[in-house]
Amino acid sequence: MEYVSVRTKEAIAYVTLENTKQHNTLTFQLIEEIDELLQNIAKERKVKVVVIEGGKKAFSAGHSLQEIQTRSQEDVLKLFQRCYQFMRTIREIPQVVISKVEGVAVAAGCQLVAISDLAVASESARFATPGINSGLFCSTPAVFLSRNIGRKKAAELLFTGNLITAEEAFTYGLVNEVVPSDQLDERTEQLAKDITKQSLEILEIGKRQFYQQLQMEDFQALNYASDVIAANSKHPDAEEGIQAFFEKRRPEWPSEKESVKKA
Incomplete structure (x- = not known):
């Protein structure tokens, strides 16, 4: 280039x-x-x-x-x-x-x-x-x-x-x-x-959600955000992150382990 x-x-x-x-x-x-x-x-x-x-x-x-x-x-x-x-x-x-x-x-x-x-x-x-x-x-x-x-x-x-x-x-x-x-x-x-230090997959979810909701009326945005966060909560990286929080350790993102395997 x-x-x-x-x-x-x-x-x-x-x-x-x-x-x-x-x-x-x-x-x-x-x-x-x-x-x-x-x-x-x-x-x-x-x-x-x-x-x-x-x-x-x-x-x-x-x-x-x-x-x-x-x-x-x-x-x-x-x-x-x-x-x-x-x-x-x-x-x-x-x-x-x-x-x-x-x-x-x-x-x-x-x-x-x-x-x-x-x-x-x-x-x-x-x-x-x-x-x-x-x-x-x-x-x-x-x-x-x-x-x-x-x-x-x-x-x-x-x-x-x-x-x-x-x-x-x-x-x-x-x-x-x-x-x-x-x-x-x-x-x-x-x-x-x-x-x-964050999960790329969760960054992607968050970036999309952030810009989408900016264009919505308040409660339309909240309704949309509720759907996003509910789905996000069952993402393997979220499940690992929540467990790591309770265990007071740094998360090891499953999506990144999968990417290493594919590479």
């Missing part, structure tokens, strides 16, 4: 955007590469967490305006439809996706942070949806931005194009934590490790 690389450490996959000369713009090729990579990670089920990282100066500058300018409207639509599929992949894979943000995350780069399940930012990180400054309103980033932070603040970012600091992004709920740059790797890895 030309614009994306991956390395694994224990049960964590670090996916790095490698289009640094263009500030990690989400070109059609980069989107295809990272989407294919994430789908393979999902199928292999060897890791439990995916960390997406960019460069020190730019996490991602969003879509390439040059690519948009030189394509027909039909081809621009295909670009955004391909990005739509990439966003769906992030949402639908069983692994928890963490954005590790250093430098700027703007436009679709900000969208990538917003669609991720979790995000950790360095103090030097900056966020914006500046498309309006170029006459191209950030319509697609607006979707997940407005589902992460309050409506008024989302509207302000979208209509002004102004940058916000990492601390502001934390205050408004766009990122989970802000740390000094020299602690970003360590803190992101620790957060990932806090997740990798």
